[in-house]
Amino acid sequence: MAGISAYGAYVPRYRLGAETDGWESAGQRSIANFDEDSVCMAVAAGIDCLTGHDRQEIDGLLFATTTPPYSEKQCASIIATALDLRRDIFTADITNVLRAGTTALKSALDSVTAGSAEKVLVIASDNRQGAPKGEAERNSGDGAAAFIISNEDVIAEQAGSYTITENMMDTWRSAGDPFVRSWEDRFAIEEGLERILGEAVSGFMEKEGVSVKDVGKLAMYSPDGRRHAQLARQLGFQPEQVQDPLFGRLGNTGAAFPLMLLAGALEDSTPNQLLLTVAYGDGSDVLGFRTTAKIQDYVASFGVSGYLDSGLVLDSYETFAKWRDVWITDSSSKRPQAQSPSVTAMWRESDQNIRFHGAVCNQCGYVQYPPQRVCVECQGLDDSSPIRLSDQPGTVFTYSLDHIAGTVDTPLAIAVVNFECGGRVLCTMTDRETSEIKIGLPVEMSFRKLRVVNGIHNYYWKAIPRRRAV
Amino acid sequence: MSGIKDRVAVIGMGCTKFGERWDSSAADLMVEAAYEAYEDAGLEGKDIQAAWVGTAASFRTAQPLAAALKLDYIPISRVENACATGTDAFRNACYAVAAGIYDIVLVVGVEKLKDSGFSGLAVPEAVGADVTPQVPPPSQFALAATRYFHQYDIPYEEGKMTLAQIASKNHHNGTMSPKAHFQREVSAEQVVNAPMVAWPLGLFDCCGVSDGAAAAIITTPEIAKTFRDDYILVKGIGLSVGAFGIMRNDWDFTHFPETVRASQSAYQEAGISDPRKEIDLAMVHDCFTITELIIYEDLGFSPRGRASEDVAAGTFSLEGELPVNTDGGLKCFGHPIGASGVRMIYEVYKQLQGKAGGRQLKNPTLGLTHNLGGRPGSFTCSVALLGTRD
Numbered sequence: 001m002a003g004i005s006a007y008g009a010y011v012p013r014y015r016l017g018a019e020t021d022g023w024e025s026a027g028q029r030s031i032a033n034f035d036e037d038s039v040c041m042a043v044a045a046g047i048d049c050l051t052g053h054d055r056q057e058i059d060g061l062l063f064a065t066t067t068p069p070y071s072e073k074q075c076a077s078i079i080a081t082a083l084d085l086r087r088d089i090f091t092a093d094i095t096n097v098l099r100a101g102t103t104a105l106k107s108a109l110d111s112v113t114a115g116s117a118e119k120v121l122v123i124a125s126d127n128r129q130g131a132p133k134g135e136a137e138r139n140s141g142d143g144a145a146a147f148i149i150s151n152e153d154v155i156a157e158q159a160g161s162y163t164i165t166e167n168m169m170d171t172w173r174s175a176g177d178p179f180v181r182s183w184e185d186r187f188a189i190e191e192g193l194e195r196i197l198g199e200a201v202s203g204f205m206e207k208e209g210v211s212v213k214d215v216g217k218l219a220m221y222s223p224d225g226r227r228h229a230q231l232a233r234q235l236g237f238q239p240e241q242v243q244d245p246l247f248g249r250l251g252n253t254g255a256a257f258p259l260m261l262l263a264g265a266l267e268d269s270t271p272n273q274l275l276l277t278v279a280y281g282d283g284s285d286v287l288g289f290r291t292t293a294k295i296q297d298y299v300a301s302f303g304v305s306g307y308l309d310s311g312l313v314l315d316s317y318e319t320f321a322k323w324r325d326v327w328i329t330d331s332s333s334k335r336p337q338a339q340s341p342s343v344t345a346m347w348r349e350s351d352q353n354i355r356f357h358g359a360v361c362n363q364c365g366y367v368q369y370p371p372q373r374v375c376v377e378c379q380g381l382d383d384s385s386p387i388r389l390s391d392q393p394g395t396v397f398t399y400s401l402d403h404i405a406g407t408v409d410t411p412l413a414i415a416v417v418n419f420e421c422g423g424r425v426l427c428t429m430t431d432r433e434t435s436e437i438k439i440g441l442p443v444e445m446s447f448r449k450l451r452v453v454n455g456i457h458n459y460y461w462k463a464i465p466r467r468r469a470v
Numbered sequence: 471m472s473g474i475k476d477r478v479a480v481i482g483m484g485c486t487k488f489g490e491r492w493d494s495s496a497a498d499l500m501v502e503a504a505y506e507a508y509e510d511a512g513l514e515g516k517d518i519q520a521a522w523v524g525t526a527a528s529f530r531t532a533q534p535l536a537a538a539l540k541l542d543y544i545p546i547s548r549v550e551n552a553c554a555t556g557t558d559a560f561r562n563a564c565y566a567v568a569a570g571i572y573d574i575v576l577v578v579g580v581e582k583l584k585d586s587g588f589s590g591l592a593v594p595e596a597v598g599a600d601v602t603p604q605v606p607p608p609s610q611f612a613l614a615a616t617r618y619f620h621q622y623d624i625p626y627e628e629g630k631m632t633l634a635q636i637a638s639k640n641h642h643n644g645t646m647s648p649k650a651h652f653q654r655e656v657s658a659e660q661v662v663n664a665p666m667v668a669w670p671l672g673l674f675d676c677c678g679v680s681d682g683a684a685a686a687i688i689t690t691p692e693i694a695k696t697f698r699d700d701y702i703l704v705k706g707i708g709l710s711v712g713a714f715g716i717m718r719n720d721w722d723f724t725h726f727p728e729t730v731r732a733s734q735s736a737y738q739e740a741g742i743s744d745p746r747k748e749i750d751l752a753m754v755h756d757c758f759t760i761t762e763l764i765i766y767e768d769l770g771f772s773p774r775g776r777a778s779e780d781v782a783a784g785t786f787s788l789e790g791e792l793p794v795n796t797d798g799g800l801k802c803f804g805h806p807i808g809a810s811g812v813r814m815i816y817e818v819y820k821q822l823q824g825k826a827g828g829r830q831l832k833n834p835t836l837g838l839t840h841n842l843g844g845r846p847g848s849f850t851c852s853v854a855l856l857g858t859r860d
Contacts, residue, residue: 341600349599368717376717398620398723400612401669404590405604411669414609416716416723424719426613426847428603439620450601460601 003157008049022317027248034323049146098281126254141251200284216273219261340454367422479694482511488682524559552843556811581806634661644798680804706739716847750834
């Protein structure tokens, strides 16, 4: 039976928290860095999920988000390329609703069940913005989760689903609107969340013939922690059945939220547990999964817990505001305006820039980046094979801290990174504390957005202090 | 290969005041430099048979030189080769004369940088996919400084002081250079304490950005004799372009092979076996203090990893064993890219003629110029050697 055969997650390194100057909340929330969007986080979660799995076996990629960088132009294709997946796969962006994550999961399960695909990668990722210092900003978080849906090596097989669709204007963002808007709280909670989500959970129970006491873990959406506890209680769940919604550590990660909670629940599940994933938004999705015996031997990746535990609290809210362009900085006098990248060149160099392929010479074995037609070592012509460097560990060979490069991330850390497999790249560093950078620092590569010019989101790889164990 | 030694002579040179020449265009600067060179040589524009103009980014084509000087429909080429642009224009002109194609030719190096509106270097590069990090020049060389300190186990404070002494030495020389952009003393302590630009390089570890032009008139030694007694001979020219060091996993960032190769070929042409002893002065590409430190080793003036000992000993000061950047270098002149190499030749030319004013060395007979263009791992390097007549 179709189900989850692998899972992974991603939480950005930085948090707003009690130590953040100008942040008026005791709890923490995760925040994507200035160069990180839903696509970047999706790639990170995808890498986490695909660790130890053959990327060539993936037949499809569904990307769920409410914060796609493009209105027209698929994001799943960018993610699939960055993840170095095959070209003959089906891809889709599922968007515009907080239920997008569960919708994608359900679609993948249906594809695998129908036999149109053997392995489908589902990634949900979101970085919704609330207005500065408002409730939505306080309760939101940024993050991503990824799953491989398959018929083989299933650790949690599908165990029913139930959906209600109801046109509901409780939370929305119009095209071009940067911040989430909501209608009056009492209406939105009572006539929206509590009624619709509650109805979906009861509907699932009735349809699948299970009761509350049969549920091992409830991975449930909620806009904030207080409502989450209240809702779980109203639905009759005991606290130990409820997967920690991570308010105060992560925050509501939008379309990715119920999937991140599901990934968290899988981390410490035992065989034969019923896991419920509940999403809310213009209705409600409930997906059931039953863990199999295979979950005992499953080697978990870095996951939600690994990423949550490797966070750093940002020093000031002002920095966060600059990252989100809410606080506009004056860089006009420092460097010339960026020109539009050449789309032709972006296309031509997609393998080296997005797949991050280096080349290994078939004649002498020398690894070089970017790939060269003439080998830098033996001058052999057109005789090399691609080598993916995006998931290769590296170390800092030398670096500089630039105060004039005109970035919000001053000083800009520029590093020469040597990969352990051979190959070297000159790149910028991100998610770095200035004090931790030194020669020999272990790093890994992270897919980031360099800049947006001419409406083109230009992505490339940067080095970050290593977070995942090698 | 017969080489260039003693086959061409410089009979006239000119150099503008370098600096923020707000009221001067590239054409104004070229006129200023060229007419000083005409006067120095004792000839007129109509005597010029061919010309080479070096500019990295101020304009394209050779036409602006013809337009500025009203040269009489003669052949002119524009040369661009990164920061070695000026010297490469000079090199091409030398070869044309040595080949016997022309008798008297003009070289002009020029750059008008201060129209950009940016305090740093703002030379547009091809955009392409635009994912290669936009690393400003100070950071490019900071990568070398960080690694140099690490490789030779030099504590940060000590390394900073060595670099500061180089900057301070060049600023001292600049006080005696009326055409320099900056003409005031800067102490090593001021250099160390200056605001950070690209760690570990601070503001005074970086050369300035300025406008300027310089010009040279080249002919054969035989013809030179009819113009003046103190003409200067070209003894050797080396050029090395190495654009793949950055792709080598083993390249160390603490030596620049392009400088080694360019200098070795120039030394070979000139018949030099011990550069530290045989060369009387050197004008090197001190775009950043760390660059000058590494150049000392790459040119064979100091043993590997030990240039800081020579800096401490004052080897490269005006009174030292081998004075380097006697006019203040890029540190004081700034770096109008196309002009810098020709400006260096101007200084060697004046020193060899005994016309260098307060900074005049005692009877120098052989001088070196060195330009390094690009970035560590991908340089164009030129080295020229000029000497007095026999």
